[in-house]
Amino acid sequence: MPRSRTRLVAAGAFAALTLALAGCAGAASEADPIEDTPAAGTVTIEDNHGEVEVPIDPARVVALDNHVFETLAAWDIPLVAAPKPIMGSTWPQYTDDETVLDAGSHFEPQLESIIAAQPDLIIGGYRFAESYDAIVEQNPDAVVIEIAPREGEDQSAELIRQVEILGQIFDREAEAAELVADFEGAIADAADAYDGESSVTTLLTSGGEISYLAPVTGRSLGVLYPNVGLVPGIDQAADDTSHGDDISVEAIAAANPDWLIVMDRDGALAAPEGYVAAAELIEGSAALANVTAVAEGQVVYVDPNFYLTEDIQSYTALYEQLAEAFGA
Amino acid sequence: MLHQTANAAPAEVRTQRGAHLRPYALPAAVLVTCGVLAASLFIGVYDVVGGERGAEMFAITRIPRTIALVLAGCALAVSGLVMQMLTQNRFVDATTAGTTEWASLGLLVTVLVAPAAGLTARMIVASLAAFVGTLVFLAVLRRIAVRTTLVVPLVGIMLGAVVSAFTTFLAASTNSLQMLGTWFMGSFTSVVRGRYEVLWVVAIVTLLVFLAADRFTVAGLGRDVATSVGMRYELVVFTGTALVAVAAGVTTVVVGFLPFIGLVVPNVVSMIRGDDLRSNLPWVCLGGVLLVTVCDIIGRTVRMPFEIPVSMVLGIVGSAVFIALLVRRRG
Numbered sequence: 001m002p003r004s005r006t007r008l009v010a011a012g013a014f015a016a017l018t019l020a021l022a023g024c025a026g027a028a029s030e031a032d033p034i035e036d037t038p039a040a041g042t043v044t045i046e047d048n049h050g051e052v053e054v055p056i057d058p059a060r061v062v063a064l065d066n067h068v069f070e071t072l073a074a075w076d077i078p079l080v081a082a083p084k085p086i087m088g089s090t091w092p093q094y095t096d097d098e099t100v101l102d103a104g105s106h107f108e109p110q111l112e113s114i115i116a117a118q119p120d121l122i123i124g125g126y127r128f129a130e131s132y133d134a135i136v137e138q139n140p141d142a143v144v145i146e147i148a149p150r151e152g153e154d155q156s157a158e159l160i161r162q163v164e165i166l167g168q169i170f171d172r173e174a175e176a177a178e179l180v181a182d183f184e185g186a187i188a189d190a191a192d193a194y195d196g197e198s199s200v201t202t203l204l205t206s207g208g209e210i211s212y213l214a215p216v217t218g219r220s221l222g223v224l225y226p227n228v229g230l231v232p233g234i235d236q237a238a239d240d241t242s243h244g245d246d247i248s249v250e251a252i253a254a255a256n257p258d259w260l261i262v263m264d265r266d267g268a269l270a271a272p273e274g275y276v277a278a279a280e281l282i283e284g285s286a287a288l289a290n291v292t293a294v295a296e297g298q299v300v301y302v303d304p305n306f307y308l309t310e311d312i313q314s315y316t317a318l319y320e321q322l323a324e325a326f327g328a
Numbered sequence: 329m330l331h332q333t334a335n336a337a338p339a340e341v342r343t344q345r346g347a348h349l350r351p352y353a354l355p356a357a358v359l360v361t362c363g364v365l366a367a368s369l370f371i372g373v374y375d376v377v378g379g380e381r382g383a384e385m386f387a388i389t390r391i392p393r394t395i396a397l398v399l400a401g402c403a404l405a406v407s408g409l410v411m412q413m414l415t416q417n418r419f420v421d422a423t424t425a426g427t428t429e430w431a432s433l434g435l436l437v438t439v440l441v442a443p444a445a446g447l448t449a450r451m452i453v454a455s456l457a458a459f460v461g462t463l464v465f466l467a468v469l470r471r472i473a474v475r476t477t478l479v480v481p482l483v484g485i486m487l488g489a490v491v492s493a494f495t496t497f498l499a500a501s502t503n504s505l506q507m508l509g510t511w512f513m514g515s516f517t518s519v520v521r522g523r524y525e526v527l528w529v530v531a532i533v534t535l536l537v538f539l540a541a542d543r544f545t546v547a548g549l550g551r552d553v554a555t556s557v558g559m560r561y562e563l564v565v566f567t568g569t570a571l572v573a574v575a576a577g578v579t580t581v582v583v584g585f586l587p588f589i590g591l592v593v594p595n596v597v598s599m600i601r602g603d604d605l606r607s608n609l610p611w612v613c614l615g616g617v618l619l620v621t622v623c624d625i626i627g628r629t630v631r632m633p634f635e636i637p638v639s640m641v642l643g644i645v646g647s648a649v650f651i652a653l654l655v656r657r658r659g
Contacts, residue, residue: 085503086503105503107500107505108500206506206507206510207507207510207511208510208511208518209510209515209517209518210518212634234633236633236634239631239634243506245631245634246515246517246634246635246636246637247517247633247634247635248372248373248389248517248518248628248633248635249388249389249518249520250372250373250374250385250389251373251374251632251633251634253374253381253385254373254374254375254379254633255633265506266507285520286388286520286521286522287385287388287389287520290381290384
């Protein structure tokens, strides 16, 4: 296969080049006082696999889990490699920086760039969970952790746990505590603003199709039901918890929910704009025109980047958005 | 025994058997189809009879959906039949000749190059791509010495696989892989008033096939026979390919992939009735409509209030029928 050979050669050349560059960077950092004074010692954290000893404030960090980018960006933590294709345009400081190597997408991971980045710490997991074993094996000198929300656990607690671990590692515990406080405050505000009886249905739109996100288990938005105490407009278990189940406008019209919360999956991806935007799909639909949610303008469109982030900040913003919508 | 040519003796015999029922057969089939279409109109989540806005919902979703089923079913079954005539092979249709794969490549390219292009532009490009692709298929066929029953569809499937691999690569490198999946998953779920009307184009295709039926039958006898009876063979092949391409392009853009209709329906009809294209055409139309509508009704009832894409049901039903067909022919 000539193609794979070419790729191998290219990867080899790339790795060599990066090594050379990394060597230069290492030499330069001798004189750099900031890089030269890492916070003392290590901290023991509990990640998804067990106890791990992590260096405090590591210098060379690779982050693969979408949940952590917002926090790391806010704390000005530099990255040496990141999965640029699935980061949209939200974090240009990472995606536009050529010195940050591209770790590829979860469909086509480029694990060799992680090796080339010579990391001290790799925050893996979530979309990259399948590559965990390979990453651990290929990077013996790095500490690999997975701190993404675990399946079957309370998702809010998991987000809090995640940001607290980041706080410990990067010595930003006060900042982490602040993020947690904001998050909990926003949930409480949303629950207070909600009247406790209006029915709510959560939807996902993509490629001009509408699908249904189930309460509790449905991707991203399912957790809103238990956390805010929402009454489901359609209460059905889902088959496809991550991409939703095919639902007709008729079924939504028949359920006649008071509120719709809609996530537009395609809106997050920077590339093609050939999709029908969620608002057009929902409000432009004649069949939905008389649904209470549409008729009374009670449709909440989740930030298009939500599908990519799903981090504590996005949830805080979403709960604030709900508190404002319900309170109006 | 697998037949390569169209009019084989056993089929004639089958036609004779039950001939006394013939005058009533077509009206009966039309009645059955009407019954299924009526069922399609009244099956769904919303209560269209007693519901507050029942009549409105009926007009917004049920009627358009049922019309779309009729149009897509007819056009795909008929274009399958035309392709089988043109290639003189019973196992060729838009999905085994790579036509739909070309159509989807055309659609993806349009969306990537001109995201703002409307439905019409997308359909034109998809149909053109389908046309070019089918011509490539026919050209490759001409250069192949061994054209046995199985080689012809295999060539088509291989060409289709190459095109579809390229489409997937293009989608993967532009981060639209998941969108691609949603688009091409054949489903009538999103067919509502205002979002299906372009499908009427395929009604014209079906009509044109009816008008040119005799020519396609003659073309089905092969180039030599067709030329010797004074037909412009190339023109007929060209026209047939263009019609099939439009049907494939338009349905791919509006509904997505609908596998097996073009393959199963014409084969079942000619097994029962022999190979007179013109008198078979109404049967092929009815068969296409019946198959798609029944599969769609199954898809929207088994998991109410959710739906299962019609392509999935068609895949299951279609492959079962197809295998049964192969086994029966062999025996």
